Amino acid sequence: MVLENFATPEECAALVSQISDYGREHELPVIERASGELPLRYAVIDGEQIAESLPEVVHVYERTTRLVKKLWPGRVEPLVDRKVACNVNITRPGGSYRYHYDRNAVTAILYLNEIEGGETECYPDYRLPLARTSYSTLQQKLDRVLQHRVVRSLVANQLLVRPRVGRLLIMQGNRCLHSVRPVRGQTARLNIVMSYDRPNAQFDVADDLNAYLYSSAATSATDPNYLT
Numbered sequence: 001m002v003l004e005n006f007a008t009p010e011e012c013a014a015l016v017s018q019i020s021d022y023g024r025e026h027e028l029p030v031i032e033r034a035s036g037e038l039p040l041r042y043a044v045i046d047g048e049q050i051a052e053s054l055p056e057v058v059h060v061y062e063r064t065t066r067l068v069k070k071l072w073p074g075r076v077e078p079l080v081d082r083k084v085a086c087n088v089n090i091t092r093p094g095g096s097y098r099y100h101y102d103r104n105a106v107t108a109i110l111y112l113n114e115i116e117g118g119e120t121e122c123y124p125d126y127r128l129p130l131a132r133t134s135y136s137t138l139q140q141k142l143d144r145v146l147q148h149r150v151v152r153s154l155v156a157n158q159l160l161v162r163p164r165v166g167r168l169l170i171m172q173g174n175r176c177l178h179s180v181r182p183v184r185g186q187t188a189r190l191n192i193v194m195s196y197d198r199p200n201a202q203f204d205v206a207d208d209l210n211a212y213l214y215s216s217a218a219t220s221a222t223d224p225n226y227l228t
């Protein structure tokens with residue numbers, strides 16, 4: 001689902017300036033992970049840093065939460081892991097985000113600025129879920145086959161969401177395959193990524209996946225989205 005003008009241009013401009021100030025005052029690690037045709041290359045402000053220093057981002061998250069709860073009454077809550085629940089992604093020119101599924105059921109993305117490239121490429125309801133847990137080796141193999149460029153182009157219904165000021169994308173993050181195309185031009189792509197799931201949902205992949213997404217430390221060669 002794509003909603004226009006979820007945040008006003010003035011709100012977005014204020015958020016961009018607060019995030020840019022934060023980025024100047026703190027050295028944000030750039031996270032780079034090679035992965036098939038498209039790497040993960042971005043900088044991120046995690047939810048703990050946001051709670052401490054970016055109250056306006058917290059406000060937007062609360063507003064989004066009210067909307068998401070209206071869409072799925074009684075069934076969704078912000079993730080308990082505050083670090084993961086709300087993030088600011090900063091993707092500089094040349095950066096991108098690999099094809100993946102999120103660990104959580106519902107993801108909302110608010111775009112704060114207009115840039116060249118950097119479209120979110122979505123394949124709604126694309127995954128073939130095998131079992132109750134989505135982390136098995138077999139699921140990984142199946143996901144990998146469906147992620148292949150040729151398979152995507154043959155069977156998938158592709159939706160491209162361009163970053164526009166105040167635009168909100170809401171998706172079933174663990175069912176909708178998605179990626180971010182390379183950012184072009186001179187301006188960094190800024191957005192707020194907000195995550196929801198059933199009340200008290202736990203994620204078995206959390207520790208390795210958090211190290212992979214939020215630190216520039218080396219991680220194991222296997223994909224931390226799966227248990228192997």
Ligand SMILES: O=C(O)CCC(=O)C(=O)O
Pocket residue numbers: 089097102109119120178179180191193
């Ligand atoms: O920035 C985007 O458009 C997508 C980011 C994303 O998929 C994620 O942070 O999990």
Ligand SMILES: [Fe+2]
Pocket residue numbers: 100101102107173178
């Ligand atoms: Fe994602």
